[in-house]
Amino acid sequence: MSTKKDRTRQGKKMGKGSRRCIRCGTHQAIIRSYNLYMCRRCFRETAVKLGFRKYQ
Numbered sequence: 001m002s003t004k005k006d007r008t009r010q011g012k013k014m015g016k017g018s019r020r021c022i023r024c025g026t027h028q029a030i031i032r033s034y035n036l037y038m039c040r041r042c043f044r045e046t047a048v049k050l051g052f053r054k055y056q
């Protein structure tokens with residue numbers, strides 16, 4: 001008689017997904033440093049234009 005399924009309903013909200021890339025919209029590996037809010041991929045592309053040097 002116990003219905004614990006209601007608890008699994010909260011799977012929609014994820015703490016990690018609160019921020020997403022402003023460029024491509026992904027939730028993976030968001031960099032908040034330098035107020036970028038971009039994912040690693042977009043950061044690599046944009047960093048060159050912004051003047052950042054590649055990490056070797």
Ligand SMILES: [Zn+2]
Binds near residue numbers: 022023039
């Ligand atoms: Zn991105």
